[in-house]
Amino acid sequence: MNANELTIAEARDALAGGELSAVDLTMACLTAIDAGTPLNAFVHATPEIALDQARAADARRGADAGALNGIPLGIKDLFCTKGVASQAASNILKGFKPEYESTVTSKLFEAGAVMLGKLNMDEFAMGSSNETSCYGDAVNPWKVDDRRLTPGGSSGGSAAAVAADLCLGATGTDTGGSIRQPAAFTGIVGIKPTYGRVSRWGIVAFASSLDQAGPMTKSVRDAAILLGAMAGHDPKDSTSADIPVPDFEAALTGDIRGKKIGIPREYRMDGMPAEIEALWARGREMLADAGAEIVDISLPHTKYALPAYYVIAPAEASSNLARYDGVRYGHRARLGQGDGIVDMYEKTRAEGFGKEVQRRVMIGTYVLSAGFYDAYYNRARKVRALIKRDFDEAFAAGVDAILTPATPSSAFGLGEMAEADPVAMYLNDVFTVTVNLAGLPGISVPVGLDAKGLPLGLQLIGRPWDEAGLLNHAHVLERAAGFVEKPRKWW
Structure with a gap:
């Protein structure tokens, strides 16, 4: 070695x-x-x-x-x-x-x-x-x-x-x-x-x-x-x-x-590959064999997590990325005669930011704009609070950790998704975004290979501040x- x-x-x-x-x-x-x-x-x-x-x-x-x-x-x-x-x-x-x-x-x-x-x-x-x-x-x-x-x-x-x-x-x-x-x-x-x-x-x-x-x-x-x-x-x-x-x-x-492992029923998604479902079942068996108690739980607001995330994250990104203006550090576009400061901002950002960053900044700016703030950003924040409450209730009921798939598939080919519908790419985060919205610790552990021979992982989600317990379960x-x-x- x-x-x-x-x-x-x-x-x-x-x-x-x-x-x-x-x-x-x-x-x-x-x-x-x-x-x-x-x-x-x-x-x-x-x-x-x-x-x-x-x-x-x-x-x-x-x-x-x-x-x-x-x-x-x-x-x-x-x-x-x-x-x-x-x-x-x-x-x-x-x-x-x-x-x-x-x-x-x-x-x-x-x-x-x-x-x-x-x-x-x-x-x-x-x-x-x-x-x-x-x-x-x-x-x-x-x-x-x-x-x-x-x-x-x-x-x-x-x-x-x-x-x-x-x-x-x-x-x-x-x-x-x-x-x-x-x-x-x-x-x-x-x-x-x-x-x-x-x-x-x-x-x-x-x-x-x-x-x-x-x-x-x-x-x-x-x-x-x-x-x-x-x-x-x-x-x-x-x-x-x-x-x-x-x-x-x-x-x-x-x-x-004696530890309780929660299995959220909402993570059984339509169209989930059979290999992911089988891996998840194997994970449950392995934890049960180690003496844990496996319990079914409900996280009812999970289905709203992706849309809430893709409102909140771009909104915060548009605010954070406003500082990249070509003035203080980093790239500054070459300006033509008669160009003013607004032209400099526009040209610098158009040259400096890639397509996906531009897309998210535009989404974020839109959901924060007057007339849409309540309809999108405020509503997403309320959904986020409900997602967090789902987890709080599960932990209050005695659950020590939650077991879910980590990803909806194994690794895909470069170029296969990037140029297609960006929403298809966003679906990769379906099992993971709830953890960020609720501020919880989460870990991915490699558990097996799919039929093609590619690795697959399972995710464990822990109580707030209980990384020690989460790592032990992992x-x-x-x-x-x-x-x-x-x-x-x-x-």
Whole structure:
């Protein structure tokens, strides 16, 4: 086994035991990144920074070393990294190199992590297939025919890099499923924490009441380790919760006897592939065999979640993206003689924003406009409150976690959906958006392969602030499923 194929937990033990140096581990990842160019996962490689950080980690080894000392990670291009291009995969931020570090990357570096570079993603995190990026498509390392498959989105580069062993773990962000859907499509683990558990400071905003950063890893244990380093209160983020961060790894006891697992009847969708239905049934059996009690629950407002999400998220996006005007940073259009400031705004945004971002900004501006605000945005906010209440009632009735499919299908081919009806693409988020609307933690765990040989995941949804319990349930599911398949190397 090459060093880059290790999990974070395995690498941590090998580093602590002196069997491996951080420089050797980092070099193995940098070599894999070079070979992995066809995946288009890493878009800004930072080998010099990585090797400097690895040498510092080797010098620091011992009792004072952080939880991630010497662990090489990939960072989604949405996180501001000091002196390193942070473009959110958009031409409008071309050339932008922040003078500051996001809170999440600061915390990771304090824990001793090594940054290998920045990862591909959908532009401003708007997409479910990583096809809206200014860097071009990220490609799923799983391949079963002559097609190039999507790694999912928006954290497609993160998912592809982890699944292909280009890094040991990666950061992602999740606004409507952007950690969990790509994790399911690539056979890895991805957790979206409770809203407010991880600081949003220094992360380029898409929809501020929905965005949440989280880890994408090769195992549930790795997710627990990485989340522990990322989480915590941040006074710079007014939505960050001042709640102690438990030891997530210590919570992985593997004991869920007597726990109640809810199965929402509304997630049995018309036209759901038989393989997804069978996988879900298998997940229920595995948790029951581990001693959990399986109970049917109702989340009646689930059917309104997608329309509510696709009103609220674009509304917040149109507000957040108003700051990209060509004045302060990033791209500015060339102006003709006689052009005024309004012409500059219009030309800059037309050149800088891609089609999907333009579509969502226009939807958002429309639903916030006078005469439509109450009909769309206010109504969507009320539906959101009802969706949250559905979950609150289920948890109040004693449910500890909720089991659902993660995605409505396995990974599809690049180009198969992007140019078709955009609503068909939005349906990819059908199982994940409720979690963001309700501010809950959710995790995707790889559980099996479909008939074509592509990975499928199941989603577990937890109580607010109970990532520890959620990770333990996921750990049990992971162990029972025994998913060890990896993509065959073709790149």
